[in-house]
Amino acid sequence: MGYKITEQSPAGAGVRGNLDDAMRLSLHLRTAYAVMLRLAAFPCDGPDDLFQATLRLPWEEWLPPDGYFTVTSNVKHPTIDNQMYPSLVVKDAVADRMQRQCGHRPDSGPERNGAVLWLRWQGSRAEVWLNASGEKLTDRGYRKRPHTAPLRESLAAGILMAAGYDGERPLVNPMCGSGTLAIEGALLALNRAPGLLRGNFGFMHVTGFEKNKWEALRAQARRQTVKKTPAPVIASDHDPHAIVAARHNAQTAGVEHCIEFHVCDFAETPLPDPPGTLAVNPEYGVRLGHTDALREEYKRIGDFFKQQCSGWQCHIFTGNLELGKCVGLRTSKRTIFHNADLECRLLSYEIYDGSRKTRKQFTTEITEGTENEL
Numbered sequence: 001m002g003y004k005i006t007e008q009s010p011a012g013a014g015v016r017g018n019l020d021d022a023m024r025l026s027l028h029l030r031t032a033y034a035v036m037l038r039l040a041a042f043p044c045d046g047p048d049d050l051f052q053a054t055l056r057l058p059w060e061e062w063l064p065p066d067g068y069f070t071v072t073s074n075v076k077h078p079t080i081d082n083q084m085y086p087s088l089v090v091k092d093a094v095a096d097r098m099q100r101q102c103g104h105r106p107d108s109g110p111e112r113n114g115a116v117l118w119l120r121w122q123g124s125r126a127e128v129w130l131n132a133s134g135e136k137l138t139d140r141g142y143r144k145r146p147h148t149a150p151l152r153e154s155l156a157a158g159i160l161m162a163a164g165y166d167g168e169r170p171l172v173n174p175m176c177g178s179g180t181l182a183i184e185g186a187l188l189a190l191n192r193a194p195g196l197l198r199g200n201f202g203f204m205h206v207t208g209f210e211k212n213k214w215e216a217l218r219a220q221a222r223r224q225t226v227k228k229t230p231a232p233v234i235a236s237d238h239d240p241h242a243i244v245a246a247r248h249n250a251q252t253a254g255v256e257h258c259i260e261f262h263v264c265d266f267a268e269t270p271l272p273d274p275p276g277t278l279a280v281n282p283e284y285g286v287r288l289g290h291t292d293a294l295r296e297e298y299k300r301i302g303d304f305f306k307q308q309c310s311g312w313q314c315h316i317f318t319g320n321l322e323l324g325k326c327v328g329l330r331t332s333k334r335t336i337f338h339n340a341d342l343e344c345r346l347l348s349y350e351i352y353d354g355s356r357k358t359r360k361q362f363t364t365e366i367t368e369g370t371e372n373e374l
């Protein structure tokens with residue numbers, strides 16, 4: 001998007017920008033959880049420091065006195081054993097400041113549908129941020145029917161981007177569940193900004209918000225949407241209820257016309273021409289199913305790739321590395337994802353067609369690491 005990354009951490013990237021940039025990023029980012037604006041940073045060695053420093057900030061310039069706000073926090077400090085307490089301290093300081101400056105205290109509570117502040121306090125440094133997204137960006141608003149063990153929308157988009165999917169070739173998503181991978185794939189192929197699906201963001205509830213600028217950004221994003229039908233996107237699941245849910249979600253996302261749905265075993269999923277990207281997220285025995293029963297399923301997935309997916313770039317997203325080994329094929333790439341507190345892998349396989357068998361054997365030799373390192 002043309003921004004220079006100024007800070008990087010395993011869970012985030014920093015750029016320089018203002019509220020307009022926060023709106024733009026919230027509208028377009030597919031893989032982000034939230035867009036935050038840092039309002040202040042200060043030394044902080046206890047709740048009194050936190051209260052006094054927060055009270056000194058010009059909240060009357062940032063929040064409307066008749067608005068609503070909430071405070072969330074991530075705190076690691078020896079004086080704090082109740083994680084709720086620092087949020088309450090910030091809330092009180094903001095409300096006191098507004099009372100003094102405007103003669104009115106804004107409402108506050110736990111809901112995240114107004115202005116959202118975030119306190120990050122680690123050791124002797126505290127930072128107060130405006131969470132410009134408000135509700136998580138990953139909640140696009142289209143998944144009205146979740147079905148079983150759905151992927152977060154942002155994670156599904158990240159999986160497709162790591163898989164190199166760009167919408168130019170077909171996308172096949174067997175075991176689609178509620179359809180998240182297929183829907184994110186269609187949104188990506190259409191270049192449709194994910195934020196177009198949402199009506200409410202945190203930045204709408206702060207003083208500097210200009211509705212006309214937001215509408216202009218939305219109109220520009222709509223113009224950038226690809227108008228022609230993208231390469232085929234195919235989603236299948238053996239559970240008819242999953243397909244009902246996926247179809248409904250695709251309709252809510254406005255991409256039902258781009259996705260072909262099938263009720264079938266994964267190995268019966270029709271594969272269009274030319275070959276493209278196949279992404280599958282089977283159960284992995286943490287929330288659903290049991291590892292033993294799933295070993296055979298993963299082996300069948302490997303057989304399906306080998307026997308029917310010549311020329312395809314195949315990918316399995318799993319949180320169970322033992323099951324990953326049952327696939328029985330060498331990976332061409334393994335990408336680590338952190339899904340909540342679980343370390344997951346995107347296992348990628350290049351399936352060469354018969355005429356390139358020799359090359360397949362050679363590739364096996366040069367793939368990174370060993371199978372045991374999955």
Ligand SMILES: C[S@@+](CC[C@H](N)C(=O)[O-])C[C@H]1O[C@@H](n2cnc3c(N)ncnc32)[C@H](O)[C@@H]1O
Nearest residue numbers: 150151175176177178180237238239265266281
């Ligand atoms: C972990 S869920 C997929 C969730 C999906 N990624 C989402 O975001 O909603 C796994 C799905 O695989 C389906 N499934 C399990 N075994 C299958 C099989 N043999 N053939 C087709 N689908 C299968 C289940 O019905 C379930 O919907």
